[in-house]
Amino acid sequence: MENKKIFLIFGNPVSHSKSPLMHNYFFKKENINACYGRYLLTNGNEIISKFKELKINGANVTVPHKEWAYKEADEVRGIAKKIGAVNTLVNENGKIIGYNTDAEGFLEVIKEFNYKKVLIIGAGGTAKALSFVLPKANILNRSEERLKDFQEKVTFTWNNINNFDYDLIINTTSAGLNDDNLPAPAIILEKLFKKARYAVDVIYGKETPFLKLAKKYNLITKSGIDMLVYQGVMAMEYFLGKKLNRKKVAEIYFEILKG
Ligand SMILES: NC(=O)c1ccc[n+]([C@@H]2O[C@H](COP(=O)([O-])OP(=O)(O)OC[C@H]3O[C@@H](n4cnc5c(N)ncnc54)[C@H](OP(=O)(O)O)[C@@H]3O)[C@@H](O)[C@H]2O)c1
Structure with missing residues (x-):
């Protein structure tokens, strides 16, 4: 044997x-x-x-x-x-x-989605990994500091976002993990969800406020699991x-x- x-x-x-x-x-x-x-x-x-x-x-x-x-x-x-x-x-x-199978695994998750325009929320380690396999994605982050790591990308903070036209919205922040926070103000997410088709959260173990809101807008969702x-x-x-x-x-x- x-x-x-x-x-x-x-x-x-x-x-x-x-x-x-x-x-x-x-x-x-x-x-x-x-x-x-x-x-x-x-x-x-x-x-x-x-x-x-x-x-x-x-x-x-x-x-x-x-x-x-x-x-x-x-x-x-x-x-x-x-x-x-x-x-x-x-x-x-x-x-x-x-x-690294985190990023490759993520691509497998969204393989059957029909998307062109992607918005990644968050600018930490997970966002960085995903941005290599989704090179055209735009990035939205709460604060300015970490956006410096995304020089070649179109980036926004909550204060200056002016494009709400995406097919796929991905939450890579830890908002909602140990609290009931949304990863961006509801007014921004609602504008995004009105146009989007898909929402994916990388958090697992619970249904996050982000995914709950996406479901209200009838988006197709996947969780971190x-x-x-x-x-x-x-x-x-x-x-x-x-x-x-x-x-x-x-x-x-x-x-x-x-x-
Ligand atoms: N499913 C999986 O297999 C998998 C794999 C990897 C990671 N994850 C999950 O991914 C999440 C992020 O991990 P990470 O290592 O990328 O974290 P990280 O490097 O610490 O980055 C955290 C990001 O979240 C943002 N953020 C934190 N709290 C926020 C809030 N209340 N509102 C809005 N934005 C907030 C931060 O914004 P600022 O720059 O403004 O601080 C930053 O952009 C964790 O929940 C982790 O468990 C899941």
Whole structure:
């Protein structure tokens, strides 16, 4: 029998992560001889030495270590090179390769949407990652400071937004995560939702005020659970070194997360 493969997630904190639940359920369902754990890592600069010391086959990386994983990986491939952050590490014959499946997973979520004009709300790490896979998107942020990171983009703050014509509105802020805030004033969102067809939130675990409002305007919506699932499906493709039937694997992940 083949040796058991070991995977884990590095983060700080890491106890809240749904990745072990998702991936272990998949291994069990598919009869794959592997297991997936979590590792509380304090010093991000030790991520690759820990990976090698633990002799694991692959890992995911969550807050706040994604930039460290990018810096320390033996090689970085794909969109992760542009984003500057790695959320998936794979052991390829002793060489630790870094990928970013957050942004790729997001594209998979909106694959069936028919959109041209996109507005990203927020200007933090998630907005940055998504802006690489949605290069024509405009950005709306509460304050000016972080918009400096989006020099080549059309950007607005709440005070100067003058374009409300978008098909797809994405909330990447943490507004609504631990409170009932909207990511922008209702008057702005209502003008946007009147014209838009789709609204996606990256927050998961609850229906946010942003998505509740979008539903009032009959928009087609997706929550952060979809992004979580698809970043996991794509990470699994890297872990197993093969293409998967993404829709089918996603259904397995949804099954355990919703249950
Ligand atoms: N579903 C998934 O798989 C997934 C993956 C990654 C992240 N996420 C979620 O994405 C969210 C953002 O993470 P991040 O790492 O990108 O955060 P971040 O880098 O800290 O950026 C936070 C952004 O949110 C804005 N913001 C915060 N509170 C706000 C409020 N009350 N009203 C309006 N804007 C507000 C900030 O605006 P200012 O610049 O004005 O401060 C900033 O643009 C988190 O909720 C995280 O859980 C989900």
